[in-house]
Amino acid sequence: MKLMRGYRFRREALTMLRAFLLVFLGAFCLEALSAWSRGRGLEMPLTALALSGLIFMLLAMVLLIIDAAIRAHERKHGVQYPAPRVTEP
Numbered sequence: 001m002k003l004m005r006g007y008r009f010r011r012e013a014l015t016m017l018r019a020f021l022l023v024f025l026g027a028f029c030l031e032a033l034s035a036w037s038r039g040r041g042l043e044m045p046l047t048a049l050a051l052s053g054l055i056f057m058l059l060a061m062v063l064l065i066i067d068a069a070i071r072a073h074e075r076k077h078g079v080q081y082p083a084p085r086v087t088e089p
Contacts, residue, residue: 013063
């Protein structure tokens with residue numbers, strides 16, 4: 001498997017985490033609003049928020065470990081850019 005360049009990986013990882021966070025917050029707000037409108041307590045939405053936050057932190061930790069491995073590989077072997085493509089007229 002070919003390694004992705006570090007800066008590209010970080011950009012993609014941050015984009016993915018941002019999208020996850022937006023979906024996560026949107027789902028939490030909908031669940032909390034739904035529970036509140038039915039007169040229920042907020043224990044279940046808060047529990048879901050805590051569990052999802054834990055999953056979010058674990059995902060961030062895995063991505064940081066992968067990023068550290070890519071940086072170490074780039075430091076050890078240098079960054080190798082592909083040769084420019086020759087375009088035909």
